[in-house]
Amino acid sequence: MSKLFRRKEELTLAQLTRAWSSELVEPGEDAKQCEQDLIHILWEDILNGRLDNSGPLRDDGQRFGLRLVTPEYKAGFIEGHQLLDLIRTDQFWALHYVVVMREAALDFALRHQLPSPSWWTDSSSTPTEAPTDTMVKVVKPNTGAGVVASPFAGKQPRILEYLSEHFPDGVPEPGHYPRQTLKSAILKADPDLSPLDEATLKKAIDKYNADVSKRKS
Numbered sequence: 001m002s003k004l005f006r007r008k009e010e011l012t013l014a015q016l017t018r019a020w021s022s023e024l025v026e027p028g029e030d031a032k033q034c035e036q037d038l039i040h041i042l043w044e045d046i047l048n049g050r051l052d053n054s055g056p057l058r059d060d061g062q063r064f065g066l067r068l069v070t071p072e073y074k075a076g077f078i079e080g081h082q083l084l085d086l087i088r089t090d091q092f093w094a095l096h097y098v099v100v101m102r103e104a105a106l107d108f109a110l111r112h113q114l115p116s117p118s119w120w121t122d123s124s125s126t127p128t129e130a131p132t133d134t135m136v137k138v139v140k141p142n143t144g145a146g147v148v149a150s151p152f153a154g155k156q157p158r159i160l161e162y163l164s165e166h167f168p169d170g171v172p173e174p175g176h177y178p179r180q181t182l183k184s185a186i187l188k189a190d191p192d193l194s195p196l197d198e199a200t201l202k203k204a205i206d207k208y209n210a211d212v213s214k215r216k217s
Contacts, residue, residue: 054107065104159204
């Protein structure tokens with residue numbers, strides 16, 4: 001964990017999973033797969049509301065384990081189920097704008113019997129209460145209610161996950177990597193995506209390549 005983050009009481013999902021997975025990965029395991037597995041389990045807990053009430057205690061007696069960075073760059077309180085549409089449409093964006101509080105991460109580790117992030121279990125890292133006047137905006141994306149089995153219920157996020165693992169610089173043009181070959185590889189890695197039509201695959205590829213180009217620019 002970078003020294004720049006060690007004193008922070010919250011981290012984005014991208015920061016948290018990148019740093020924590022490096023501590024959780026076992027010898028001989030794939031570090032990237034460990035990070036993806038951690039993201040997957042965190043999303044499940046988030047969408048099912050298991051991080052909602054495990055944040056720092058506020059003056060009004062409530063706890064919120066999550067924040068969402070708003071367009072005004074303020075940290076807005078949000079409940080996990082409200083993130084469903086956001087995760088389905090743009091999981092990569094969500095990783096960098098959904099914030100997990102220290103207490104919520106420690107509670108998650110305890111619930112799943114995982115070693116807690118070392119930088120947050122250090123005795124020198126004492127939790128502080130979140131001020132009530134800095135988290136001013138509740139963000140409510142258009143979502144449905146109910147318990148969510150998994151954030152990867154739709155095909156698009158699962159295809160995007162595969163593409164991110166295998167094509168960090170973007171998916172090559174069809175002439176360099178035939179789409180039928182790519183489709184077969186994806187279905188071999190995730191058979192539950194069958195049937196996978198060309199339109200769904202193309203939509204995922206176009207979105208992923210656009211995200212890659214955006215990150216490079």
